[in-house]
Amino acid sequence: xxxxxxxxxxxxxxxxxxxxxxxxxxxxxxxxxxxxxxxxxxxxxxxxxxxxxxxxxxxxxxxxxxxxxxxxxxxxxxxxxxxxxxxxxxxxxxxxxxxxxxxxxxxxxxxxxxxxxxxxxxxxxxxxxxxxxxxxxxxxxxxxxxxxxxxxxxxxxxxxxxxxxxxxxxxxxxxxxxxxxxxxxxxxxxxxxxxxxxxxxxxxxxxxxxxxxxxxxxxxxxxxxxxxxxxxxxxxxxxxxxxxxxxxxxxxxxxxxxxxxxxxxxxxxxxxxxxxxxxxxxxxxxxxxxxxxxxxxxxxxxxxxxxxxxxxxxxxxxxxxxxxxxxxxxxxxxxxxxxxxxxxxxxxxxxxxxxxxxxxxxxxxxxxxxxxxxxxxxxxxxxxxxxxxxxxxxxxxxxxxxxxxxxx
Amino acid sequence: xxxxxxxxxxxxxxxxxxxxxxxxxxxxxxxxxxxxxxxxxxxxxxxxxxxxxxxxxxxxxxxxxxxxxxxxxxxxxxxxxxxxxxxxxxxxxxxxxxxxxxxxxxxxxxxxxxxxxxxxxxxxxxxxxxxxxxxxxxxxxxxxxxxxxxxxxxxxxxxxxxxxxxxxxxxxxxxxxxxxxxxxxxxxxxxxxxxxxxxxxxxxxxxxxxxxxxxxxxxxxxxxxxxxxxxxxxxxxxxxxxxxxxxxxxxxxxxxxxxxxxxxxxxxxxxxxxxxxxxxxxxxxxxxxxxxxxxxxxxxxxxxxxxxxxxxxxxx
Numbered sequence: 001x002x003x004x005x006x007x008x009x010x011x012x013x014x015x016x017x018x019x020x021x022x023x024x025x026x027x028x029x030x031x032x033x034x035x036x037x038x039x040x041x042x043x044x045x046x047x048x049x050x051x052x053x054x055x056x057x058x059x060x061x062x063x064x065x066x067x068x069x070x071x072x073x074x075x076x077x078x079x080x081x082x083x084x085x086x087x088x089x090x091x092x093x094x095x096x097x098x099x100x101x102x103x104x105x106x107x108x109x110x111x112x113x114x115x116x117x118x119x120x121x122x123x124x125x126x127x128x129x130x131x132x133x134x135x136x137x138x139x140x141x142x143x144x145x146x147x148x149x150x151x152x153x154x155x156x157x158x159x160x161x162x163x164x165x166x167x168x169x170x171x172x173x174x175x176x177x178x179x180x181x182x183x184x185x186x187x188x189x190x191x192x193x194x195x196x197x198x199x200x201x202x203x204x205x206x207x208x209x210x211x212x213x214x215x216x217x218x219x220x221x222x223x224x225x226x227x228x229x230x231x232x233x234x235x236x237x238x239x240x241x242x243x244x245x246x247x248x249x250x251x252x253x254x255x256x257x258x259x260x261x262x263x264x265x266x267x268x269x270x271x272x273x274x275x276x277x278x279x280x281x282x283x284x285x286x287x288x289x290x291x292x293x294x295x296x297x298x299x300x301x302x303x304x305x306x307x308x309x310x311x312x313x314x315x316x317x318x319x320x321x322x323x324x325x326x327x328x329x330x331x332x333x334x335x336x337x338x339x340x341x342x343x344x345x346x347x348x349x350x351x352x353x354x355x356x357x358x359x360x361x362x363x364x365x366x367x368x369x370x371x372x373x374x375x376x377x378x379x380x381x382x383x384x385x386x387x388x389x390x391x392x393x394x395x396x397x398x399x400x401x402x403x404x405x406x407x408x
Numbered sequence: 409x410x411x412x413x414x415x416x417x418x419x420x421x422x423x424x425x426x427x428x429x430x431x432x433x434x435x436x437x438x439x440x441x442x443x444x445x446x447x448x449x450x451x452x453x454x455x456x457x458x459x460x461x462x463x464x465x466x467x468x469x470x471x472x473x474x475x476x477x478x479x480x481x482x483x484x485x486x487x488x489x490x491x492x493x494x495x496x497x498x499x500x501x502x503x504x505x506x507x508x509x510x511x512x513x514x515x516x517x518x519x520x521x522x523x524x525x526x527x528x529x530x531x532x533x534x535x536x537x538x539x540x541x542x543x544x545x546x547x548x549x550x551x552x553x554x555x556x557x558x559x560x561x562x563x564x565x566x567x568x569x570x571x572x573x574x575x576x577x578x579x580x581x582x583x584x585x586x587x588x589x590x591x592x593x594x595x596x597x598x599x600x601x602x603x604x605x606x607x608x609x610x611x612x613x614x615x616x617x618x619x620x621x622x623x624x625x626x627x628x629x630x631x632x633x634x635x636x637x638x639x640x641x642x643x644x645x646x647x648x649x650x651x652x653x654x655x656x657x658x659x660x661x662x663x664x665x666x667x668x669x670x671x672x673x674x675x676x677x678x679x680x681x682x683x684x685x686x687x688x689x690x691x692x693x694x695x696x697x698x699x700x701x702x703x704x705x706x707x708x709x710x711x712x713x714x715x716x717x718x719x720x721x722x723x724x
Contacts, residue, residue, distance in 0.1 A: 051500070108711055108715050109711070109715060112643065116444065116635040116638070117639065117707065119635055120635065120704045121708070124701060124704035127704065128701060131698060243632075254504060283519075287512065287515040287516065289511075290511040294505065298493055298505065301494075348519065348520075349519050352520050353519060
């Protein structure tokens, strides 16, 4: 019963969210989260489960999307009786079909060489997308329409709400399937190949084959995500196979946390929400993403999921009593650090990029000039004080944490 | 035809030598620390932008020295306070760190210098045609680029093989622990090598910036080719990187000059391929159009035939 609680919660969330956030923009963002979750989880089959750091995973996502778009156009033209809810499967099969030959080459090596090869293959496909205009549609991409094929039970999939439920259902199915995969013997052997390839070879498994199978499964689910993206946007452009989405999925997965199944889900939700909210708000949002990523790599390699679950292990209220004072001390320091970094970046961004709009800026109700010397003195002073405070506070938090862990 | 061969060879060697300036640092850092520096091409871009900024105040020539030194210092700081901290989390964390670094540098460059290309000019002193062959002129600056990269290559070679410092570096490549036991400060050597590698990349940036275009996408477009060079040459092999750099430089330069498609070749025997036929784009794409794909095809081919690269001997 306890094990099924997260699943019931997830189903309830997918069904219930449109009642809470019913606006068109919110529905669209939640749809984006749906296929971002599938994409990030498929990436984690490689990174978290098998220990393969890929820089070209968007190839299978993008190709899945292109094949889905072409398939939708073909189905509409030939009146083939295939309803829309099954179409993402075409994307998955396409992702798998491309992952078989490309993955065979990529998984020949593990470790750093694997990363470089996956990058090379990603660039290969991205470069091909500019040559093969028939398939990739050149600059304009491939447009399609999700409403012009066979409709079942009166669902046209025109309204965003219906598309949301389609994506939500596929998201739940894929989460369940990928979770089930982590429990299979193959999923376990993937972990063995990640942790100790030599011993995996000794007990009779070909590490190349295991990596290859994991790669194919990741390609399949990435293809489904790509197919859902094609259905959502109704257009696929050659940018989706490039280095940008490949890097973004790595950021999502890692920031969420690669060591836990829930990590990529958290990361996908968080990053999509950040992308949707911050990109209107600041021109430097990708810079913040990069900073967040580096901070996570350096100080919290288990990601947000790791940080959260770490606290779930704390046994008693006594442990929390040890921890809370330290946290109360750390929060102002962290907030000051955050404010300092954000203000410096925003002011610099304003000064360098948006100087044509005038130098007057407003933050926290304070109006100031971006090019005034005293502004910069104040900003740098804030930043330095915050760094100093953080350096003082972090060891205290670390000690409190170690004590709290020992309390039973 | 002869004209094409001569100019393409010159340009190819030039491009190859520039690639090697970057690849040598990358492969040295890799074989020593096991880190494939994803941000290496970003340091090349930083070099070009620093050089541009310096050239606006004091002209091109001081930038040729100052920019690589500055970038080298930045690289050393990154190694000291970034890479060394993530080292305990393993190689994947290190690769991720440099990936994030590349991301930040690209965004930062866009924030500071804008998204468009900057006007980084060839210095007046070298802004004349060096020689004229078959009525085509060859700019003196390109000749200078060639000389600079060959000179740097020779200097690096003699540093590594002839000096005591080079001896320690070579030893630290294969036996870091033994070198440490002998009393050398291996982390300091690592930091120096990382800094010098980044400085070399920046030097390539200052040399190439005015001739190629100095823009925020220059790192992202060169980076993957760089990785092709080190993987094809064999991870960690300097000689392999040299051969692969020259090969890829020559192949790409010659490919751009060849304006023939498969359909043309088939057309010679009298068959005609319609552009609407199956995969018509593929048959009608000229070699020049396919040129950007060739390095990656080479990568796939080498991996199938020689998984450890041309001269590599280590599994990573």
